[in-house]
Amino acid sequence: MPNDQASSKDSQIPTNLRLLMIIEEVVKRGVSVRPVDLIDVIELPKPTIHRLLQTAEAEGFLQRDIDGRSYGPGDRLRALAINTMSSERVRTARLAILKGLTEEIGETCNLATPDREGMTYLDRVETKWPIRVQLPRGTQVPFHCTASGKLYLSSLRSNTLTGVLSARPLEKLTEHTITSPETLRDELAKTRQRGYSTDNQEFMTGMIAIGVPILSPNGRLLATLSTHAPVMRCSLDHMKEFLEPLRLAAKKLSELNGNQ
Template sequence: MPDDQHADTRDQIPTNLRLLLIMEEVARTGLPVSPASLSEALGLPKPTIHRLLTTAEAKGFLQRDVDGRSYGPGKRLRRLAANTLSSQRVRTERLMIMKALAEQVGETCNLAAPGRYGMVYLDRVETHWPLRIQLPVGTQVPFNCTASGKMYLSSLRADKLDRLISAIDLQRCTDQSLTDPNVLHDEISATRARGYATDDQEFMDGMAAICVAIKDNEQRLLTTLSIHAPVQRKTLADLEAQLGPLQNAARKLEKLAQD
């Protein structure tokens, strides 16, 4: 019986750690996880897994996937991850890396993470120029017309990307915004191929941006790092010329996140 097979393993997991291990496994997998998969991975009986999943879902740490059976990170688990990334020591080192990048390229840089309805700014370092674009920490911006949003979309599996593009509002923020799903798919393919994303006045008239991914130790997108500028000062081509410093800073941030 399954309970007999896992009895020894189950006895080794303290009760107060079981829910934490479930959330850790869901986060590690990076895909919606079924109760059966969790039972097999953790060596816990299915009734226990179901009970803990129900509790985690009710409290907002996990949420059910569209299939109604699998589970992924919920709002509170995503917030926990963001707050962990923003712990004082990590944030101090992170801001030092971002400040060095901002000084090197002479423009504002920002760090963003995917939220449920768009990309959320976690941190930013401002340029010294009087003319700059104000997008404070906590700002949520659309997936379809920002460099960070398109970078995130390019990291998704084809089936998940299709579902997300079908479900979200493809906002028209400027005349350049990509609101046609087919055109957006083409742009995401191009983004994936070149390894960075762009925004040529798609989110805001007069603003250009370039973005790269910051990945976890399993090469999944964790956050994004962008630089943006008024086009009066730097065109998209000018920002693309700064791809090297941007990628170098992203690698340093990856190392910081993975340590």
């Protein structure tokens, strides 16, 4: 009898949709997901859920977490997400927003997305000033000492953040880099409360940055929008005057993503 019930339940969802639905649910949750978390949502038997998760892991779309039981996005799924966001139609509209922002504030603007080891620049528009920092599209920067990275860390759940901060020592890149996990936690709490992040020469000596989140309709961080400049041209206090146009541009980018 139980086998008949499982078989009936298993047949309710078309075979070619099952794996896609599981991947969709993992991405939607934004945290590592255990097989038991998917059973009630996907409404497939436990053995089927396990088999589909193992298939997605083997093909690189999902990746098993450190606990050995839960799953998160794999390299192939992250590449798919970036390629989707970089499609020509979407990218044209996105670059128009970035160009308008860069012209308004007069400094380089970056769009970054979280990856496994750091933040990856998805797009950027350079300032017209001759003195500028060259970080081309595709560059990956650390989480702990960049405006974009600290925004991402501030969006993580407490236990996930603990895992990230305890995984390895925080590398000291400049004399201003925060290398104490406790101090960084305090900085991330401030970031979360005020809704923006700063980089006060923590990634590169002589460079400052400020960033705001690009959120999904349900409030999840999708990407970050930031601007940076050399300290010889701009102070951090002056850069905070860019927050209003940055937030307006982030709202437009969020709406653009929602209309894809």
